[in-house]
Amino acid sequence: MDYANSLYLTSAEVGLSLAGLALLLLTAWTGPKSARGITIAAVAALFGAAIFTAGALFDGDQMFEAFGGLYRVDAFGSFAKTLIYLATIACLIVTPRYFIERDAYRGEYPVLMLFGAVGMGMMVSATDLMTLYIGLEMSSLASYIFASFLRGDWRSNEAGLKYFILGALASGIILYGMSLIYGFAGTTDYTGIRIAFEASFPTGALFGVVFVLAGLAFKIAAVPFHMWTPDVYEGAPTPVTAFFASAPKVAAVAMLMRMALIPFGGEVDAWRQIVIFAALASIVVGALGAIGQQNLKRVLAYSSINNIGFLLIGLAAATPAGASAVMIYLDIYVAMTIGSFVALLMLRDEDGRPLETFADIAGLSTTRPGLAWCILFLMFSLAGIPPLFGFWGKFVVFQAAVQADLVPLAAIGIAASVIGAFYYLKFVKVMFFDDSERVPERRSPAGHWAVLVACVLVISPLGYLATPWLGQVADKAAAALFIAA
Numbered sequence: 500m501d502y503a504n505s506l507y508l509t510s511a512e513v514g515l516s517l518a519g520l521a522l523l524l525l526t527a528w529t530g531p532k533s534a535r536g537i538t539i540a541a542v543a544a545l546f547g548a549a550i551f552t553a554g555a556l557f558d559g560d561q562m563f564e565a566f567g568g569l570y571r572v573d574a575f576g577s578f579a580k581t582l583i584y585l586a587t588i589a590c591l592i593v594t595p596r597y598f599i600e601r602d603a604y605r606g607e608y609p610v611l612m613l614f615g616a617v618g619m620g621m622m623v624s625a626t627d628l629m630t631l632y633i634g635l636e637m638s639s640l641a642s643y644i645f646a647s648f649l650r651g652d653w654r655s656n657e658a659g660l661k662y663f664i665l666g667a668l669a670s671g672i673i674l675y676g677m678s679l680i681y682g683f684a685g686t687t688d689y690t691g692i693r694i695a696f697e698a699s700f701p702t703g704a705l706f707g708v709v710f711v712l713a714g715l716a717f718k719i720a721a722v723p724f725h726m727w728t729p730d731v732y733e734g735a736p737t738p739v740t741a742f743f744a745s746a747p748k749v750a751a752v753a754m755l756m757r758m759a760l761i762p763f764g765g766e767v768d769a770w771r772q773i774v775i776f777a778a779l780a781s782i783v784v785g786a787l788g789a790i791g792q793q794n795l796k797r798v799l800a801y802s803s804i805n806n807i808g809f810l811l812i813g814l815a816a817a818t819p820a821g822a823s824a825v826m827i828y829l830d831i832y833v834a835m836t837i838g839s840f841v842a843l844l845m846l847r848d849e850d851g852r853p854l855e856t857f858a859d860i861a862g863l864s865t866t867r868p869g870l871a872w873c874i875l876f877l878m879f880s881l882a883g884i885p886p887l888f889g890f891w892g893k894f895v896v897f898q899a900a901v902q903a904d905l906v907p908l909a910a911i912g913i914a915a916s917v918i919g920a921f922y923y924l925k926f927v928k929v930m931f932f933d934d935s936e937r938v939p940e941r942r943s944p945a946g947h948w949a950v951l952v953a954c955v956l957v958i959s960p961l962g963y964l965a966t967p968w969l970g971q972v973a974d975k976a977a978a979a980l981f982i983a984a
Contacts, residue, residue, distance in 0.1 A: 505565035508572045511548040511580065512617050518544035519613035526606025534606045535595055541609035542591050545616060549584035552577050552620075556972055562979065568688060569627045576624040578826055578976035579753035582833060583619050586745040587612055589837050589954075592946045593844055594738040600851060603649055612742075615641035619750035623757065628677045628687040631754065635673070635718075639666050642747060645739045646731060658734030665727045669717035676710025679703055680762075692762035700766055708763055708770055715758065718751035721811060722780035725804045729788070732800035737853070740796060741840030744803050745833050752810055752829060756822060759814060760980045767817045774815045775908055781808030782912055786919035793856045795846075798922055799839055802881055805919050806832055812912050813896045816903035822977035824899040827969055828892040831880075831958065835889055838877045838954030845870055845943040845951070854939060857925065862935025870943075871930045873955050880958040882923040883916055888962030 598604030621634025647659020785805025880889030
């Protein structure tokens with residue numbers, strides 16, 4: 500085994516780990532006063548990792564394996580990891596003010612972000628069940644701490660406890676499924692599992708696949724394993740909620756795709772029905788569950804569930820076009836989600852208290868028109884209303900389903916997506932047509948505006964200018980999964 504080459508291939512993870520250890524020592528020596536400087540250093544480390552990782556997207560169809568086949572560098576992993584690192588950077592930029600005002604910001608927060616990014620990178624590049632589980636737990640442990648980071652807030656403590664208990668349950672389910680798969684395949688290597696299952700796929704192995712998919716469904720908040728999402732999204736600090744809805748979601752979806760299409764790729768008929776059910780149920784539950792909600796974070800939680808349903812439609816196609824559509828949708832989804840939560844961070848009254856309900860943002864177009872118009876664009880894009888870029892994400896997913904002869908699935912998905920438009924339009928109705936009840940603060944930090952404007956530009960009609968390049972990169976990323984097969 501060439502350790503020097505393996506360390507080079509994993510430079511992004513190694514670099515982030517070393518940066519995290521160094522910054523951890525620094526925050527232990529200097530205390531909370533250095534938190535802002537440590538955040539800047541963490542952003543710089545993530546930006547460097549993103550640049551290094553993105554280089555693999557332009558290496559053609561090459562694939563490299565590290566540490567004896569435990570880890571793979573390919574276009575698919577590089578696409579997902581670049582998106583993860585950029586989403587983490589955006590979340591770190593908008594985080595400090597929220598915690599500083601509550602006298603709760605410490606250097607451990609950006610350090611945990613770095614270690615969480617390392618775990619997520621391992622998840623999407625893993626080609627062995629052991630590597631996958633290590634990355635999954637490394638990311639999850641950081642997330643449990645994030646959810647309860649505000650130790651003096653009972654809602655944050657409750658969110659952290661719920662997330663930990665259900666997350667531990669999901670990890671146990673995944674681990675049990677892995678043990679069944681190993682027992683029937685005789686290996687933990689993805690390629691070896693596929694070869695073994697193509698030769699013989701007994702009922703016990705099917706149970707293993709179901710358990711693994713069920714555990715991963717929790718990680719992506721797909722129905723029927725979505726129950727934690729509204730409570731955790733509402734109770735966790737808003738910057739943490741923005742993070743949960745973006746970077747870990749990308750990692751979990753990418754991990755699910757690699758698992759489904761490589762080790763289980765020869766048994767598509769065995770898991771496709773499960774994915775189709777989860778897709779349709781997530782779309783319907785996400786749409787109907789949000790209708791009666793008044794808390795904005797809970798509405799966006801159900802929106803996240805709804806969007807996972809559309810992503811799973813692309814996975815159900817089990818084709819290169821379907822995988823490419825999922826990657827395109829993920830890219831657009833991250834911009835829409837981060838932009839929405841940054842807008843929520845900017846919704847505060849003159850005393851600094853957050854505006855958390857629909858009643859709080861009534862008449863926002865007259866008090867903060869710029870912010871109201873940004874939210875309008877984001878909500879219309881989440882609803883898939885053209886000409887905003889969110890429409891393109893749904894279009895490519897449905898197109899892939901039709902090409903895979905899943906016309907009924909695409910038709911039901913399109914019909915169900917109309918239901919979801921109701922609560923997105925409710926934002927617009929309240930902001931532009933209702934009378935103002937609370938006066939919001941007039942100014943927001945430049946960092947918040949920078950991230951929000953960047954997200955709005957991505958999902959605006961200008962985003963269509965990137966479709967040729969984005970489609971090409973997504974096709975290359977998707978092809979890596981099928982070449983590997």
